[in-house]
Amino acid sequence: MDSLEVNNFEGALPLLSLNHVSLLCRSVWDSMRFYEQVLGFAPIKRPSSFKFNGAWLYNYGIGIHLIENPSIDDFDTIVEPRPINPKDNHISFQCTDVGLVLRRLEDMGMKYVTALVEDEGNKVEQVFFHDPDGYMVELCNCENIPIIPLSSCSFKPRLSSFIKSAASKCGFMENAMMESLSMEMLNISF
Known part of the structure; x- marks a missing residue:
């Protein structure tokens, strides 16, 4: 994706890249462990001026900001985990070895769904799973499909x-x- 820059639109903002994704979580500790152990993110210092429980993690040029809200279920009428649906909202990370991802998820006993996208002979393998709060994560080898304006x-x-x-x-x-x-x-x- 880096090879294609679409910043020539009149009035476009001077954006550089995705900086971070913020996620509400029931337990900062559980979510931190997930993002560290499953996805390889590392905790980083967050500003001491925040007056709420949270954590910042970083890796791969992307930040994940966790904001603890133990009553998160008050905002969502569905308390039980939703099915893993590739057409649902999700965060996607590019990876180099989908097979390794699958083995690691199986070793950890995590539920996941796979999908295959094909376009003009190019194939993208996708793996979808949930974090402890039900946010869906995708890992894929999306670089296999060229970006065509x-x-x-x-x-x-x-x-x-x-x-x-x-x-x-x-x-x-x-x-x-x-x-x-x-x-x-x-x-x-x-």
Whole structure:
């Protein structure tokens, strides 16, 4: 992803990268152990001015900020763990060895779900599991699918699905976005 920078939009903010993800947790201790032992994050110093229990962890250029809220269930009507669903909100980390991840999760007795994404001969293996508070984590080898800007996708209007045409490098959603952009450009030009 580093090879593609999309910062040429007018009015774009001067963002650099993802700094951290903050998560509410029932127990800072349990969550710290999970992020240390399962994902390899290390605790780092957090500002002493905070007047609430929490912890900061860091690795891989990303921070995880844990904020303890023992009554977290008051905010969520579902108290029992949700099924592991790859289409649910999640944090995703790139990894180099999905097989090692699977062996480690099995050794730890953790429940997980796997998925395989294929695109033009490229395959991405995904592993999904929950942290102690039910937040979903994904580990994948997502670098296997190249990042292709929508501007380089060949545009096929939806009508062409009824007509034989050349194969597109992009999928349905990308074509729908390009069609919408084309229609907006037509509206502007008239």
